[in-house]
Amino acid sequence: MPTLIVLALLALAAVAYGLWKLAKRRARSALLASPLTEAQREVIAAKVPITRRLPEPLARALEGRINLFLDQVEFIGRGGLEVTEEMRLSIAAQACLLVVNTDTWFINLRTVLIYPGAFKSRRQSHNGFVVTEHETVRTGESWARGPVILSWAHSDAGAADDADGQNVVIHEFAHQIDDLSGRADGAPILGRDQSFAEWARVFTSAYERLCTRTERGERGVIDPYGCEGHEEFFAVAVEVFFEQPRALMAEEPEVYAQLSTLFELDPVEWR
DSSP, X not given: OHHHHHHHHHHHHHHHHHHHHHHHHHHHHHHHHOOOOHHHHHHHHHHOGGGGXXXXXXXXXXXXXXXXXXXXXXXXXXXXXXXXXXXXXXXXXXXXXXXXXXXXXXXTOOEEEEESSXXXXXXXXXXXXXXXXXXXXXXXXXXXXXXXXXXXXXXXXXXXXXXXXXXXXXXXXXXXXXXXXXXXXXOOOOOTTOOHHHHHHHHHHHHHHHHHHHHTTOOOSSOGGGGGOHXXXXXXXXXXXXXXXHHHHHHOHHHHHHHHHXXXXXXXXXX
């Protein structure tokens, strides 16, 4: 009898788990199919002008992803900041641009921390057995499995100017995309039609060109901060891909092509 009871309980647990998973899938599908309110659309159009460029099918898809993002992620103000609906919508809209046309999702993210402005961060560096802690001032950070930490002043300004190639929200969420492969190293999970060998060739060559130009004091479309490492090169390239796509295509056409395939987007064609 005890064995039969245990088996029955296991069967009930399996059924309950299956129903729970089904309910989650249905809730997710409902959120992705839900439009924003007219008031929410007006906020996003005003605060994130890049969204006004999107073709209609992408604009509709973005709304569903924003709803899913807002349902999943908790926004917490730090440094005395009171988080507003305007802040939540602005950050969600910018982040969801990266996943608007693919099945990629920020599966590890549950929290976004927002400071009023730049914030202090402590980082460790390792040299053999010696560990050194450094305090730096930052405008954004992305941690493996979350959270994302943002300066609202810089997030707001980055969204407002959608053609300067600098956007801290896109930058930090590019790190989240990168980290889905297991670590943020400039090699995200690629699309079905992409080759890792080709990705590595294109991005390594472009990274080396950027570092050579930077050493000479020259400036191109990709920010010199990309020389900090391959993961930073990927993040700043993604910023430019969305905000200065024509300039990126002209200067680094292979980088543009790889990112276009990765995100299944072609911002050069947006109005």
